[in-house]
Amino acid sequence: MSAYTTSEMMTVAAARRLQNGAVCFVGIGLPSKAANLARLTSSPDVVLIYESGPIGAKPEVLPLSIGDGELAETADTVVPTAEIFRYWLQGGRIDVGFLGAAQVDKFGNINTTVIGDYHQPKVRLPGAGGAPEIAGSAKEVLIILKQSHRTFVDKLAFITSVGHGEGGDHRRQLGLPGKGPVAIITDLCIMEPEAGSNEFVVTSLHPGITREQVVENTGWAIRFADRLAVTAEPNETELGALRALEARTAAAHGQKGDDQ
Amino acid sequence: MSAYTTSEMMTVAAARRLQNGAVCFVGIGLPSKAANLARLTSSPDVVLIYESGPIGAKPEVLPLSIGDGELAETADTVVPTAEIFRYWLQGGRIDVGFLGAAQVDKFGNINTTVIGDYHQPKVRLPGAGGAPEIAGSAKEVLIILKQSHRTFVDKLAFITSVGHGEGGDHRRQLGLPGKGPVAIITDLCIMEPEAGSNEFVVTSLHPGITREQVVENTGWAIRFADRLAVTAEPNETELGALRALEARTAAAHGQKGDDQ
Amino acid sequence: MADLLSLSEAVQRFVNDGDTVALEGFTHLIPTAAGHELIRQGKRDLTLVRMTPDLVYDLLIGAGCAKKLIFSWGGNPGVGSLHRLRDAVERGWPQPLEIEEHSHADLANAYVAGASGLPFAVLRAYAGSDLPKVNPLLRSVTCPFTGEVLAAVPSVRPDVTVIHAQKADRKGNVLLWGILGVQKEAALAARRCIVTVEEIVDDLAAPMNACVLPSWAIRAVCEVPGGAHPSYAHGYYERDNRFYQAWDPIARERETFVAWVDDYIRGTRDYAEFQQKLAQANAAEAR
């Protein structure tokens, strides 16, 4: 096994969660990279939908924006943005909503709006985008982001997109159709909601990562599942496909397409 | 002037009401024939919209159905039927709704649903189709139908599509955006709503038609405007264009396309 | 992913007695072949939804497949009445038919709401019309911003929608063009969708923003060339106006109707055999 970065581990681990044939509503950046890696490896028939309108996109290089021409050219069809949200997402046709986040809390709620007070913000983030309704209506949600004290916080200043709300069956009480986040994939580990409480606990540590590292990089008292797995290392196929994808992207754009 | 039929007079008189450049939502049958005659004579830039989806249709031959391929082929674009009703009609972009009817009353209300009791009908008519919302939302409405005791009735068994309701400002009270029917064009005359009461009165008799004929063929005590005009006879251009249109239609379909 | 099936198998697998079924197609691409197959398989107690019932529902109603009809304009376009529909409504033959009546704008919006996963649609409609007096499902809702009272109608969510389209590829992606009607909305509003197509091709060659239904959004694709007769399939064949006229005397009397259905539909194995029989009859008549 060749050496790999924690970023690569994160992307590979996230890509593995996407079942072949699943219909996936893809956020730009890390989710898009992981979803396309899945499509190029284990899940060739995954269906990628971007909020800008492409359905069944099969980009050769990663898009830098949510509406790159590459997505339109490789899609089965391109529909108006409103239709994406109305017929395809709210219509109940999305199996997996694949989201990034600026911050998450222990119940998988997401903040992409503001840090500090809404009216006197410490940091103003981009805002909601498509996430609140993806988080609400996709049959399940995967979240991918780099783990740190600043991103995994005890209390969000602002809940932009709901995960399991206040935990337990709060989500059901809210009447949300989808079952919410089923995994958070980071550069350190995989977290999944604990049965009953729906609090995210670590279920798999990436190779070489210690519990201490995870604890240090989590803003709440993170817990570990009794049966804690170790994530399988990226294999040659996965790494090869990921690096080739990034190389093609860099050649086309001069960027790897994983920002934002 | 060559001889002409009362049917031809009706179609020509109706066509003349359509201003050049008007955006017209066209019903199938008589309205479609008159609207296309207008397009082929005095109003070359009239925009014809059919509920099936064509916008800016310029058919060479009259359609037999509301969704003939000829309409799609000659249109500026063809949109989904729901969009026609949502963005174009309800969106307030229709200048003239051009309707036929099975029956009308003195306030220009239309019945296309049932004669007799709804649940034990004497005659079951086709139903509403697009008419109720055309009658409600088009900026103004033209109605074309052959005049008889059976079609111009004192009291409708069923109001499918509202005209001026109970008369006066009833329409405004109902909150309807369009100003309702501004003319009923028949094979005998033209009727227009009287200022104030909005009751339809005869404002123009077709050449050779007597007041008595109109009275005999109207189911309510029809009144005549103080300044009663005589409709100008069809001129050579109008008759020529109409007959050529019908001849092309008959050659294509074996029918003249004026039924229903 | 859609399975490529025979129409017979698709109807067997996906349509149950008692289902709410929408066969859509607005004068163009009317799924007639699928209507025939419902009759051949003797489906019963269907609630039929369709903006323009047309010949295809006249047939299903006369053949005793329907218990209820949801519609907005019921006629034989350009010809006259639907006699079997009227006989069922007015005289309960072959069985009583409940009707639920809407306007086109209403039903079109109701399909949009169904496709959008919403329980109801909002539109500006019905003020001054008697329709709400005979259809208790035409209700109202008040705008929380302006106070305007608007019509609220229940969304349409068929158990099964059947549409006819021009093409599918071998994966089951479907392309239609021309008059689109409410087919896409009806397809997406349904729990299960069957699409009959003129042909199955290697490559759809669809324009970028064309009306494409992806394979994974539908259940079955069935190749049934000519399956929209007597309506038309843009790019394939024209409307058979003669058949619409010929239908009038066939459907006018119960006896002629039953004889026709027994002969042409129940008496044929599938749509291809029906087409053959119809062609033979037309040829004989022309002689």
Place this chain on the structure above:
Amino acid sequence: MADLLSLSEAVQRFVNDGDTVALEGFTHLIPTAAGHELIRQGKRDLTLVRMTPDLVYDLLIGAGCAKKLIFSWGGNPGVGSLHRLRDAVERGWPQPLEIEEHSHADLANAYVAGASGLPFAVLRAYAGSDLPKVNPLLRSVTCPFTGEVLAAVPSVRPDVTVIHAQKADRKGNVLLWGILGVQKEAALAARRCIVTVEEIVDDLAAPMNACVLPSWAIRAVCEVPGGAHPSYAHGYYERDNRFYQAWDPIARERETFVAWVDDYIRGTRDYAEFQQKLAQANAAEAR
């Protein structure tokens, strides 16, 4: 019927100080040239609506044209923050900016409602989100059939919408393709619509069901080749990713931003001169 006008004349005629203006284009076909012209003409007190404010609104806000922003995602896609937007929100420079914040699904539905002549849109949204706490316009409505409580949001009805499209014909009919975003809805929701296009042609050669805006539904068509830079126009030019990155240091500080606007926008007569100047600067940098 749309008039074929210069962009300068169209903006002069159809945009007033204090108007609610939507410049739409979802990463594709962003009407940048029109944004520049609003600055050149010194339009003030605009309420700007746009799902993704992007560079074009960072510019307008920094240049002091806006008093309010209605949006759902405000960033420099793939790069980072919109510094001028943040400076206005966080420090009131060059003037305070009121913000009204939505989600994409909400604003997309609000444009649809606007195009449909409805005062509000209904969607399943915001349950569990804090957005309704900071935006009092996110309300609810109860389904009169199921009792479900759904989100109700006000429709968007701009005084003026500006979009960029690939082509118009000489009558002013407009064709766009590729990523369509919410442009058609934004155009039809507006009282007045200006369309800038890459080129004016004799024949649109549009596929039958293409996204065409008929001339009579818009007010002005302006030929502005390259007018969507640094976004792209499918079939004409690609996204200028370098410019999105270059924007970050330009907009980061007030001084560099003002200098850039004075030089490149206020210091040029029109978009063609801007393009020339930008090309010269790029060439100089490459040397």
